[in-house]
Amino acid sequence: MKITFYGGTETTTGSMHLLEVEQSKVLLDCGMFQGSRKKAYDLNKNFPFDPATLETVLLSHAHIDHCGNLPNLHEQGYEEKIFCTHATRDLASVMLKDAAYIQMKDSEYLHKHGKDAFGPLYDIMAAEKTIWHFASVNYHQKFRIHPSVKVEFFDAGHILGAALTKLSVAMNGKNVEVVYAVDLGRKNLPILRDPESVGHADYLIIESTYGGRLHTDISKAASLLADVINRTSERGGKIIVPAFSLERTQEIVYVIRELKKDKRIPNLPVYVDSPLAVNVTDIFRLHPECFDFETNQLLEQDEDPFGSAECTYVRSVEASKRLNGLPGPLIILSASGMCEAGRILHHLANNCSDPQNTILIVGYQAEGTLGRRMVDGAKEIKVFGDIYRLNAEVVELDTFSAHADETDLVEYVAALNPKPKMTFLVHGEPEARTAFQKALKEQTGIEGIMPRYGQSFELS
Ligand SMILES: [Zn+2]
Secondary structure (H helix, E strand, O other): OOOEEEOOOOOOOOOOOOEEEEOEEEEOOOOOOOHHHHHHHHHHHOOOOOOOOOEEEEEEEOHHHHEEEEEEHHHHOOOOOEEEEEHHHHHHHHHHHHHHHOOOOOOOHHHOOOOOOOOOOHHHHHHHHHHHHEEEEOOOOEEEEOEEEEEEEEEEOOOOOOOEEEEEEEOOOOEEHHHHHHHHHHOOOOEOOOOOOOOOOOEEEEOOEOOOOOOOOOHHHHHHHHHHHHHHHHHOEEEEEEEEOOHHHHHHHHHHHHHHHHOOOOOOEEEEEEEHHHHHHHHHHHHHHHHHHHHHHHHHOOOOOOOOEEEEEEEOOOHHHHHHHOOOOEEEEEEOOOOOOHHHHHHHHHOOOOOOOOOEEEOOOOOHHHHHHHHHHOOOOEEEEEEOOOOEEEEEEOOOOOOEEHHHHHHHHHHHOOOOEEEEEEEEOOHHHHHHHHHHHHHHHOOEEEOOOOOEEEEO
């Protein structure tokens, strides 16, 4: 058996790895590369293997850096099944269509300004056709993808439906277990169950996004959020929250609802202004099989964890525009999460110059994004070509991260008994991967391997 690493090797995008068992090829994830336009376009369009020769795709979860290149794979000849959990199937369906829509819009815009040399990576029709190939299974429902390969999904505790994938491969009279733990979540996140132990792995592939970093304790998340809401509310301001439509929005709504119930914040109006977030929230409601004990208990008491009388979901453009005229205090959650596109830009333009307001950053902000510039202390921001003074309070809360931090990562590997024969560190910027490798070595004695793009390893 052989594994070759084709994505997420020096970055956190484009997760894709090829496992070859006898003559059969299995692809672990097919994520979209993001980054500089030309380079990312080439990496996404040109597969380093013939997609028609693949026998199976196993999809870990619905984030675009894990599923976003599936329509290209399908367009270039992959006609077989894409296995994932039920919730991932539903979420990936809306995420892929949304990704196609954004690319088509981007391409239109760039073309109009004489800049587009590439066109969209794929269109909505290609996304639709890909969705037909999803074959969903439950966590722990073992299934066979090859006469000698059985697969089982475990809870990843990362986003709704996310799975850790365990492949049991019959080789030379024994079972060899390969575990794909990308992405790995955190304990005690709202809504989701905690990451599960896979028990044993001969070979482990694990993410390293937060190597070298520790998150603020999740138990402090509600208090920190309450402080920001109370402070802004007392001065009559608006709280503008740029939030990823998938998972982060639902988590924040969930915590706000709890805070209101416990009377730790005033009963101020909350608006979720993102059509994608509205679709995603509807999918959350369909998948109680992914919820933790507390969320399921709420449902049994007939309460809706994702919306109360005070939470309004906004779909239409007209309703979104009406939010501009509303007086504070109120909370608006909108996308995109890094303030690079979408309705959040209108809310920032309308509200960033008023010192009564707060811009609350709750997700990872990549270098070069508007979100990053605000966190770094910009005094003014450019939105749709106009300059605005940034007088609003800017607050960053990293407590809601959906990724394991360094301690979680090391603990997860340390709990495997016996130790894996090989541990591959992927899905991390070079600095983070190196930091995780060092911590892993110091605390467990395990030598983590950092594969390069296209590097192969024999597994026996
Ligand atoms: Zn993810």
